[in-house]
Amino acid sequence: MKLFKKITFSALAAVFAVTASFAGGASAAGSLSGKITVNGSTALLPLTLQAAKEFQRMNPKVRIAASGKGSVTGPQAVKKGIADIGACDWDASMDVPGFKAFSGQVANKVAVIPFATIVNKNVGVDNLTTEQLRGIYSGKITNWKQVGGADADIVVITRAFGSGTRVNYQAKALAGGDIVKKEKNYKETGSSGDMKTAVATTPNAIGYIDLVYVSGDVKAVKYNGVAATTENVINGSYKIWAYGYYMTKGQPTGAVKAFIDYVQSKKFQQGSLKKLKFIPISAMK
Amino acid sequence: MVQPTYDSTPAVNGSLHIKGDTGRRHLRHLLANTFARYYFLFSILALCLVLALVIVFIGKTAMLLLGQISLADFFLSFNWTPEEDKFGAAAFIINTLSLTALTLLISVPVSIGMAVLTAEIAPIWLKRFIRPILDLLVGIPSIVYGYLGLTVLLPMLRRASGESLGDGLLAAALVLALMVLPTIARISDDAITAVPGKYRDAAYALGSTRLQVILRVVLPAAGRGILAAVILGMTRAIGETMAVVMVIGNTPQLAKTLFTPASVLTSNIVMQISNVEFDSTWNYALHMMAFLLLLISFLLILVIRFLGRKRRER
Numbered sequence: 001m002k003l004f005k006k007i008t009f010s011a012l013a014a015v016f017a018v019t020a021s022f023a024g025g026a027s028a029a030g031s032l033s034g035k036i037t038v039n040g041s042t043a044l045l046p047l048t049l050q051a052a053k054e055f056q057r058m059n060p061k062v063r064i065a066a067s068g069k070g071s072v073t074g075p076q077a078v079k080k081g082i083a084d085i086g087a088c089d090w091d092a093s094m095d096v097p098g099f100k101a102f103s104g105q106v107a108n109k110v111a112v113i114p115f116a117t118i119v120n121k122n123v124g125v126d127n128l129t130t131e132q133l134r135g136i137y138s139g140k141i142t143n144w145k146q147v148g149g150a151d152a153d154i155v156v157i158t159r160a161f162g163s164g165t166r167v168n169y170q171a172k173a174l175a176g177g178d179i180v181k182k183e184k185n186y187k188e189t190g191s192s193g194d195m196k197t198a199v200a201t202t203p204n205a206i207g208y209i210d211l212v213y214v215s216g217d218v219k220a221v222k223y224n225g226v227a228a229t230t231e232n233v234i235n236g237s238y239k240i241w242a243y244g245y246y247m248t249k250g251q252p253t254g255a256v257k258a259f260i261d262y263v264q265s266k267k268f269q270q271g272s273l274k275k276l277k278f279i280p281i282s283a284m285k
Numbered sequence: 286m287v288q289p290t291y292d293s294t295p296a297v298n299g300s301l302h303i304k305g306d307t308g309r310r311h312l313r314h315l316l317a318n319t320f321a322r323y324y325f326l327f328s329i330l331a332l333c334l335v336l337a338l339v340i341v342f343i344g345k346t347a348m349l350l351l352g353q354i355s356l357a358d359f360f361l362s363f364n365w366t367p368e369e370d371k372f373g374a375a376a377f378i379i380n381t382l383s384l385t386a387l388t389l390l391i392s393v394p395v396s397i398g399m400a401v402l403t404a405e406i407a408p409i410w411l412k413r414f415i416r417p418i419l420d421l422l423v424g425i426p427s428i429v430y431g432y433l434g435l436t437v438l439l440p441m442l443r444r445a446s447g448e449s450l451g452d453g454l455l456a457a458a459l460v461l462a463l464m465v466l467p468t469i470a471r472i473s474d475d476a477i478t479a480v481p482g483k484y485r486d487a488a489y490a491l492g493s494t495r496l497q498v499i500l501r502v503v504l505p506a507a508g509r510g511i512l513a514a515v516i517l518g519m520t521r522a523i524g525e526t527m528a529v530v531m532v533i534g535n536t537p538q539l540a541k542t543l544f545t546p547a548s549v550l551t552s553n554i555v556m557q558i559s560n561v562e563f564d565s566t567w568n569y570a571l572h573m574m575a576f577l578l579l580l581i582s583f584l585l586i587l588v589i590r591f592l593g594r595k596r597r598e599r
Contacts, residue, residue: 070559080563098368099562153449160535161368162560185450187546188535190556194435201436204449 033061034255040074040087041164042191043210044244047111048087050272051263058262062255071164075102075247084256086247089113089164093247096167097176107245108252110263112279114211114241115169116220116228118196122203125149127222130175136206139180144204155185157198157207165192168242169208173223212277234283243281340579347576350569359573365537367557372570374550376539378577381523381549383540384454384461384533388522392462392469393515397504399466400473400511405499416474422467431528434460439532448544452534455543460528465518472517476510477503516589523582526551550578 038048045068052064074086079102090096091107117128125147128136135141136154145151158179159166170179180186189195192213199207200217207218211228214220220228223240232238252260262268269280350359354372362373403415438459443451480503488502504511534546535556548556554571561567 072560072562076563155449160556160560162557182536182538184545186534186536187450187452188556190530190535194531197432197435201440202450203443 031061032059032255032258035063035065036085036256036259037077037083038064038066038085038087038246039077039083040068040085040247041071041089041244042068043071043089043113043164044068044087044111046276047244047263047273047278050276051259051268054268054272055259055262059255059258062259064259070162071167072099072162075105078102078105078247078249081249084248085252085260088245088247089242090167091243091245097170098161098167102247105247105249106251107247108260108264109243109281110246110260111244111269111273112233112241112281112284113168113244114228114230114233114238114279115165115173115208116211116214116240117173117206117208117223118199118214118218118220119207120199120201120203120205121217121219123149123206123219125221127225129224130173133223134174134177137174137180138178139183139186142185152204153185155187155202155205156180156183157187157189157195157202157205159195159208160188160190165208165210169240172240172242173208230277230279233279241279243284244278343572343576343579346569346572350566350573353566353569359570363539365553367561367567367570370566372566374570374574374577376537377548377550377553377574378581380454380540380547381551381578381581384457384529384549385519385522387454387458388461388465389515389519391458392466392518395462396466396469396514396518397473397511399470400477400514401499401504403470404474404477405503416471419467419471419474422463423471427464427525427528428531430460430464431531434528434532442544446544450534450546451544452532452546453542453544454533454540454547456532457529457549460532461522461525464525464528465522468521469514469518472514473507473511476507476514479510480506512589516586519585519589520582523585524551524578526555530555550574550581554578 036052038052045066048066048068052066056062056064068087071087071089072092074083074088075092076086077083078086086092086105088107090099092099092102093105093107095101117133119125123144125144128147132141132147136147137156137158139156141147142154143151144154166179170176187198189198189207192209195207195209196213196215196218199205199209209218211220211230211233214228222228223238226232226238228238228240233241246260246263248256248260251257263273264281266282269282273280350372354370359372359374360378361375362371363376364371364373365376399415399419403412407415434456438456439451442456443449484502484506485498488498493501529549530552533548533552535548535552536546537548537553538545540547554574557567558571561571
């Protein structure tokens with residue numbers, strides 16, 4: 001018992017010592033203070049959370065609260081004054097199909113998000129062209145046979161209207177083409193996770209998802225003969241990608257500006273952002 | 286504070302000792318009673334306030350729809366394409382009602398059978414085994430049921446039916462039936478157990494068989510309790526969202542077959558609410574659907590309460 005107490009005590013002492021040294025080191029670093037609220041895209045949420053953790057360690061007086069819902073909630077929350085930063089998968093200061101521009105907002109590029117077309121593992125097709133994808137999603141092509149696969153109905157899985165992934169996929173991969181609404185083999189899912197599960201468990205299914213979510217249980221197909229990899233995005237041959245934005249009301253100032261600067265800094269872009277499998281914005285220039 | 290030991294029987298002492306300790310005790314009880322009464326009153330008023338706020342806030346936003354599109358369009362049109370300003374919710378309303386009906390059709394006979402088994406037939410060791418299991422099933426989060434539906438039930442349905450998707454009313458009803466089953470079974474079980482033993486004894490004394498006792502005596506006597514169980518199951522089925530979203534297909538069209546990918550009020554709201562702008566007709570239409578959901582479950586509860594009372598009076 002006595003030994004146990006001793007160990008606990010020394011462990012606690014060690015923890016205190018470490019914490020104190022960290023706090024001491026950090027307080028010297030930054031003099032910024034304030035509260036930053038980030039709202040919006042779930043795709044960008046892991047990036048925001050990681051950046052917030054690192055930024056708060058350097059600036060202990062800054063509190064960052066981040067939450068994710070749909071992309072459009074980001075600029076909306078900024079417009080209503082609920083959030084300082086609205087994370088959005090498209091440039092919300094300009095019109096996109098289905099959504100009007102949010103006037104007076106500034107789009108700050110923070111990351112590059114690649115998207116991939118995925119199919120169930122039983123599908124034999126490895127490559128799809130823009131025209132073939134447009135045909136599949138508009139309901140003109142309904143059998144895998146028509147695009148060089150086995151004789152089986154195509155099951156189209158898509159995200160709900162207004163999803164940032166859908167907005168970008170429709171604009172880039174389908175070149176603005178329609179997505180069919182009412183068919184027998186057509187299903188909508190609510191999130192990237194549901195999309196992946198649905199495609200992985202439904203034979204003959206096709207869907208689309210952020211490249212970072214792609215893993216062994218689904219197959220990413222080539223687009224116009226180009227494989228969906230970060231290298232191909234960077235060298236310009238793979239076209240289905242978009243910038244992720246932090247929307248702010250006017251030009252950012254104070255702690256908000258410092259936070260965005262940190263996310264855009266070389267240290268974060270080349271370090272944690274890459275580790276999270278996003279692509280640094282500087283790579284696209 | 287000194288507590289006298291003899292004042293536990295003040296009535297025996299009569300009027301001689303009313304003063305002093307007994308009087309103080311009386312005052313204390315009076316205060317405690319008054320306090321408790323106000324506390325309970327406050328609790329129920331707080332609940333009513335919250336309920337009223339929910340109705341008012343959802344209703345207020347929902348009413349904004351009135352100026353935007355005609356109610357006939359909303360209730361009678363089957364065309365829900367918000368991006369083209371078409372807000373017809375008829376398909377969702379019909380799908381919600383048929384999904385609830387189908388769920389009850391599957392779950393009520395099974396769960397009442399289970400209740401009869403646990404309450405009347407099973408030996409004690411089996412009861413002790415079944416009841417905690419049913420309680421556990423109630424506590425499982427609905428998203429788990431949804432995930433199991435997506436990964437286990439849908440492939441099974443695909444194999445059985447030859448459909449290539451499998452999503453639709455049948456899949457959703459099966460998942461929901463599993464979810465409401467323990468609720469209905471456990472509450473019916475309590476209702477059946479509460480039927481006095483003398484009813485059974487009398488029926489057996491008249492020469493009834495066990496089946497006759499259960500069907501003709503016990504179940505009618507427990508009728509109101511079972512009805513309450515069905516109501517609770519039904520409200521859970523109508524309002525359930527997360528599990529339904531994962532297996533129903535989320536396509537805004539009328540479910541003409543059991544395997545048509547469809548959408549109900551709850552699933553459509555949760556799929557779209559995070560992607561619409563605050564001050565848009567679309568947002569008001571979704572709030573109107575939520576308000577409608579509130580009204581539908583309220584109405585169904587009233588109808589079934591009314592039916593229950595009628596049967597009791599007869």
